[in-house]
Amino acid sequence: MVKTTIQEHDGDLVAILEGNLDTPAVSETEKAMAPLYDNKGKDIIIDCTDLQYISSGGLRIFLSILQNAEEKGGEVYIKGITTNVRAVFAMTGFINIFKFK
DSSP states (O other): OEEEEEEEETTEEEEEEEEEEOGGGHHHHHHHTGGGGGOOSOOEEEEEEEEEEEOHHHHHHHHHHHHHHHHTTOOEEEESOOHHHHHHHHHHTGGGTSEEO
16 A cells, blocks of 8 residues: 655655555556646656555556656656665666656
């Protein structure tokens, strides 16, 4: 289960994820992050400080948000990534695709 909070901060959209973004949580998380797709050129920060786990479905959400933001002239940054989540990003090559804060 993932708690997803989206807020605007200093002109950026910030998505705060807390918990485990496992396969059963993907559908609900995708819906909760829908406002990020309506973004018009703002930067997006995905705060993973309290994200304990991410599945391949969760990675797919992140990649979809990145592609959508780039099409609209925005950037996506990952903030506060934990050791476990960083390991998944490294193993899948996502560590080279995303920018980190």
